[in-house]
Amino acid sequence: MSTIETGANVRLANHPIARTKAVAVSPLAQGSLIISIDSLATVLLPSEKGRRCDACHTIPTSLRKCSGCASFYYCDTSCQSMHWKTFHKRMCKHFNRYTTSSSFQALAAHEKMDALLLSHLAVLVPSQEVREEGSSALAVFMSLLPGSVEVATPPICTNGSPPSPETLRFLFSRFGNNNFAMHSHFNTFGHGIFPLGSRLFNHSCLPNAAAKYIISPSHPPKMHVVALRNIDPGEEICLTYVDPALLQSRQQIFELTYGFKCRCSSCIFVEGLGHIPELPSDPDGVARVVRKLREFVPASSHELFSKTKKLPDELLCIFHESFLSRISETFSNASHDGPYDLALDVGETMLQIYQLIYPENYPQIGLHLLEMAKTGWNQVVSTGSSNVDRPRKYVKQARQILLIIGAEGDDGGPLKEIQTLEDLLNTQ
Numbered sequence: 551m552s553t554i555e556t557g558a559n560v561r562l563a564n565h566p567i568a569r570t571k572a573v574a575v576s577p578l579a580q581g582s583l584i585i586s587i588d589s590l591a592t593v594l595l596p597s598e599k600g601r602r603c604d605a606c607h608t609i610p611t612s613l614r615k616c617s618g619c620a621s622f623y624y625c626d627t628s629c630q631s632m633h634w635k636t637f638h639k640r641m642c643k644h645f646n647r648y649t650t651s652s653s654f655q656a657l658a659a660h661e662k663m664d665a666l667l668l669s670h671l672a673v674l675v676p677s678q679e680v681r682e683e684g685s686s687a688l689a690v691f692m693s694l695l696p697g698s699v700e701v702a703t704p705p706i707c708t709n710g711s712p713p714s715p716e717t718l719r720f721l722f723s724r725f726g727n728n729n730f731a732m733h734s735h736f737n738t739f740g741h742g743i744f745p746l747g748s749r750l751f752n753h754s755c756l757p758n759a760a761a762k763y764i765i766s767p768s769h770p771p772k773m774h775v776v777a778l779r780n781i782d783p784g785e786e787i788c789l790t791y792v793d794p795a796l797l798q799s800r801q802q803i804f805e806l807t808y809g810f811k812c813r814c815s816s817c818i819f820v821e822g823l824g825h826i827p828e829l830p831s832d833p834d835g836v837a838r839v840v841r842k843l844r845e846f847v848p849a850s851s852h853e854l855f856s857k858t859k860k861l862p863d864e865l866l867c868i869f870h871e872s873f874l875s876r877i878s879e880t881f882s883n884a885s886h887d888g889p890y891d892l893a894l895d896v897g898e899t900m901l902q903i904y905q906l907i908y909p910e911n912y913p914q915i916g917l918h919l920l921e922m923a924k925t926g927w928n929q930v931v932s933t934g935s936s937n938v939d940r941p942r943k944y945v946k947q948a949r950q951i952l953l954i955i956g957a958e959g960d961d962g963g964p965l966k967e968i969q970t971l972e973d974l975l976n977t978q
């Protein structure tokens with residue numbers, strides 16, 4: 551544990567169940583960068599191949615194709631040579647035979663991603679031995695906890711001298727509960743191994759930090775972990791491993807994939823609710839629930855889970871996962887094609903639920919506020935109204951929240967959209 555370099559803001563402390571936890575060394579201000587973490591290996595989703603550089607993952611105006619395999623693309627010679635030296639020279643000649651092999655083709659889409667990532671990791675392993683000491687990214691990866699269930703090791707792309715089957719099994723057993731989906735503007739574009747991120751951060755459904763991905767030409771991607779709120783010295787810093795909105799299914803995911811039972815205040819609260827009914831099917835019943843929810847404001851996840859505010863029985867159904875998916879669908883359809891009144895009404899209900907289930911400043915709340923602002927603007931345009939108070943209110947709140955996590959991935963994105971919308975609103 552002492553050999554792991556954790557940076558200036560974080561130290562590792564013992565955890566009774568999770569082995570260790572990351573704790574803040576000094577006060578960390580909301581929006582501050584807690585730690586910047588190098589990737590060990592990353593691969594693009596098939597849909598992003600040929601669009602992004604396979605080394606740095608930026609989207610350049612043109613890409614150069616590897617003349618050997620014609621399956622890898624780079625923004626320039628510096629990315630190509632960086633990727634060649636680290637990974638590709640040991641894979642290039644065999645890559646097409648590997649991806650067209652029946653054993654690779656038989657894999658499901660997510661298994662193919664794992665197999666490609668494992669192939670990249672395997673070329674980094676220097677010998678048949680498994681080394682767990684030292685502070686290199688590979689040594690940190692070797693020191694990770696294994697997942698709770700053993701999954702058959704997928705075939706890898708090999709140059710003829712692969713690590714032993716035991717070493718491959720050892721590496722692969724750390725995949726399911728440790729690797730990350732990399733995103734740009736909150737949309738996944740690839741999968742990556744960021745060993746220090748895995749070694750440091752435990753899960754909470756009410757995280758005080760979030761990971762974002764930094765991509766820049768000629769550099770391997772990095773993970774930045776940012777404080778979502780002020781964090782006190784000694785406080786554990788957590789990320790969320792799954793969307794906290796998966797209120798019923800998340801506990802099963804933790805147990806099956808990660809091998810733990812989440813005991814955060816949100817999970818204890820949901821467990822204490824007992825049987826959660828579905829939303830009434832009749833429109834009057836739905837209207838009653840929505841009215842009751844409106845009266846429940848202002849309540850936050852913090853007030854609810856710390857039991858400062860009691861949930862009325864009529865609102866139990868809002869903690870049924872199906873409620874949020876039902877109203878999200880209505881919102882998404884109506885916010886694009888109208889009726890905008892309906893979209894804004896349903897969107898308010900969604901916002902309230904987000905505030906009850908997500909922690910303060912969670913990016914999903916900011917993204918939803920931006921969608922509400924755009925819907926409000928569509929309504930102004932479609933009715934010819936000159937009153938822009940509503941979209942102005944939402945866009946301001948969206949900016950406040952999304953500025954905390956800041957820009958991630960490609961240029962543009964939600965912060966740019968906010969600026970464009972604010973410019974439009976200022977012309978009114």
Ligand SMILES: C[S@@+](CC[C@H](N)C(=O)[O-])C[C@H]1O[C@@H](n2cnc3c(N)ncnc32)[C@H](O)[C@@H]1O
Nearest residue numbers: 567568569570695727748749751752753808810
């Ligand atoms: C990415 S690692 C987190 C770092 C880990 N604590 C370590 O010492 O390497 C994920 C593993 O940590 C443990 N873990 C993470 N969050 C937990 C939590 N909230 N409660 C219990 N165990 C947790 C589980 O074993 C999980 O598979």
